[in-house]
Amino acid sequence: MAYQALYRKWRPRTFDSVVGQEDITNTLKNAIKRGTVSHAFLFSGPRGTGKTSCAKIFAKALNCTNLQDGEPCNECANCLAADKGAMSDIMEIDAASNNGVDEIREIRDKVKYAPTQGKYKVYIIDEVHMLSIGAFNALLKTLEEPPEHVVFILATTELQKVPATIISRTQRYNFKRIAQTDLEERMKYILDQEQIKYEDKALAVIAQVADGGMRDALSILDQLLSYEKDAVNYDDALQITGFAAKEKIEEILLALLEKDTAKALTLAQVELKNGATSKNILDELIDMATNALMVVKAEGQNESNFLSADFIQKIGSVPTQRYFQLITAANTALNDLRYTNQQQIPLEVFLVASTSGEQEAEASAPAASVPALADDKSVDLQAEITALKKQVVDLTEKFSNLSKQPGKTNRDQVYHIDSAAKSKSQASHTVTEKPKKKRVRNTDHANEQNRKQVYHVLENATKKDLLALKDIWPDLQSVLSVSQRALLDVLQPVAASSDQVVMKCKYTLWFENASADDNFLTKLTSEIAKFTQHDYEIVLVPDEDWLKVRKDFLQTHGKDLLAKKKDHAGQEPASEPVVSDKQTASDEVVQKAKDLFGDVVNIKD
Structure with a gap:
């Protein structure tokens, strides 16, 4: 017979053999004994915690002809067929590969037929969160009011992806992570039955790596047995899992508490060379530091977590705050590991920072003030x-x-x-009011400083500069972040000189936000310079004040602009009847305004 993996060979066949989920298994057994079985169940929780196993046991118990206190007998024809996967009334569907509307419609069409062997037709839909929205909608009505002989059992590891309309039509059971001690006891039982020798420390390492998942623990155990069939050894477990020896972690922790940087780095580098990973070293340090903190606060209880006999005496004088700093820094380093391919660097930075004394100084400084x-x-x-x-x-x-x-x-x-x-x-x-330090920002509605800046731009504005900025305006959208593009959408260039540009802002609140956002203005100035090959200083003005500022400028500076224009053209203003000919002067002012502001100028008598 072909080899069968341990997690398949030792899959629970009764509710009592399910590890770590006693509340759920007792509830399901009582529902069967009392005849209060719901039409739909939803099992959610981390991987390898017994969801599918409980679903199979429950389906088998519903169709068992010789129930034993809510448990399947595992001896009748229905139980034997269910164990072999040959019972036609128990259908297991993998939603990851059957997630379309057509598959669910097929189920909906078949539920009306009565079971052929047992009392119930049971549909187990694994990884139900993988169903499409259309498939969920097709399942809704059938899930709410199925025939009396049909029971649905949905299983998922990602409950947040299941629609609320589905959850509300089911009885929900949340499976929890299995405790490390329960994982170790189950592995001991299996190894005893298989007549394989083991070391308790090796099983502890496997249970820690499994992180509450029985299937993961048995898979690692299977891998170790392939590595060495005669026994499960501690050294082999460290080699396979990438964990460091516990006594070495204890030495690293002591070096950190004693602020011995060189020793901590040397010990960590040796463990990395021996096959340990940075993540596992940090995980083990956090676990041991937490246990040490608990021992210190509990006055010597639970000392079995440590290997050295004098470890408790060595850490007795360490302040509690020191443990908090180490645990926080280690968690930060763990988070940094996700963003780098050089996994050794966050670990070494953590070791140096934790022993240099800088963290303690930083932590104590705010507290003193x-x-x-x-x-x-x-x-x-x-x-x-x-x-x-x-x-x-x-x-x-x-x-x-x-x-x-x-x-x-x-x-x-x-x-x-x-x-x-x-x-x-x-x-x-x-x-009582203390004088506030003034900050020069254009956050008032066209204040005096803002008005002077706008006037300065208008005195030297040209249509050519304004068109140059308008041409590159769509290009700015592609180089700014989402939040910066939102600010850019409410800005519009309305006048430009050779070194400055006036931008009106659509809303007063956005005008204040943009004026106060130095990063945005710096970025916008830089990108404009890249596209135009010219440096422009940005002057902002609220939209509601722009028309008034522009009108006031034309009234006060219109004649001066005309004089400058004529001087530039080589004409003598004194010899021309500019003042007497009001119509000509007015036309020239209008033309100058159009040159400054483009076609947005509206002429009114």
């Missing part, structure tokens, strides 16, 4: 509360005195009280 800041705030707050109390007392007395004066109406009293309150509030605000 917080109390002083808090004290200052509390003093200011207390003084403000005292001032407000005094204001309330003064206002109450003033209101009382006013109410006693004849000839004063309620309206007069209210007016004087409001005025007094306002003046008091302003005086208090003036005393």
Whole structure:
């Protein structure tokens, strides 16, 4: 007979043999015993935790002719056929390869037929989250109201991908990761039955690598047995899994706690050469540091996690904060591993940073400054509360005195009280408010500085520069990020000189955001320079203020612009009747405006 993998050979055949899911198996057994079986179930949880195994056991129990306290007997014809996968009333469907609408419609058409061998027709749909939206929709009505003889069991490792309409039509069972001790006990049982010798430390390493998955644990165990059939050895387990020896991890942790950089680096490099991975070393350091922290806080309990007899004495004087720093830094290094192909570098950076003392200094610096800041705030707050109390007392007395004066109406009293309150509030605000440091930003609506900048551009603006910027405007969309493109969409160049460009902003809020975003303005300036081969300084103006600024500029600077234009053309302004001929001057102003701003100018009498 062909070799059968351990996870298949030792797949549970009863609810009691399922490891680590007692709550779920007890619920399913009770439902069978009491005859309260739902029409649809949803099993969700990490891989290798028993979802498919429970589904098969449940389907077998539903059709067993000789139930034993809610468990299948595994002896009747139906149970034997189910174990062999030969029972026609139990259908297993892999949604990863049968995820279309046609497959689900076929199921929907067949559910109306009665079972041929057992009491129920059971459909087990594995990896149900792989179904398409159309397939889910085709399943909805059948899943909600199937015939009495049909039971659906859906299994998935990614519950978030299953539509809520499907989840609401099922009984949901969440399978949890299997504890490391349960994994070790199950492997011991299997190895005892197989009459294979093993080392407990080797099984502990396998259970740690499996991360709560029984199938993963048995697959690694199968791999070890292929490596060495006679026994499961600790050294072989380290070699196969890429883990470092626990005593070596203990030495590295002690070097970190003692801030011995050279020793920590040397030990880590030796383990890397011996086949350990950076990820596994960091995982083991986090696990051991957490156990050490628990031992210190629990005053010596659970000391079996460590190999050295004097380990607890060595770490007794280490402050608790030191463990938190190590665990946090190791988790950061683990995250950095995902973004580099040089896996050794994040580990070595972590070892150096954790032993250099810089982290501790950085962590302690903010803590030292917080109390002083808090004290200052509390003093200011207390003084403000005292001032407000005094204001309330003064206002109450003033209101009382006013109410006693004849000839004063309620309206007069209210007016004087409001005025007094306002003046008091302003005086208090003036005393307590600290002067703010001014920052020059164009965030006001066409303030004086902004107006001067715009005027400067308009005095030297040309239509050629404006057209050059408009031509490259679509190209800017392809080089900016999504958030920057959103800002670019509300900007529009409206005037340009040889070194500056005025851009109007569609909304006031976006104008303020763009003005305050130095990164965006720097990036936009750089990209404009690349496309135009010319440097432009950006001046922003709100859309609602642009027309007024432009109108004011033409009224105050129109004649000067005409004079400059004529001087540039070699004409003498004094010899021409520019002022007397109002119509000609007006036409020339209009033409100059068109030269500055393009065709957006509308002429009104």
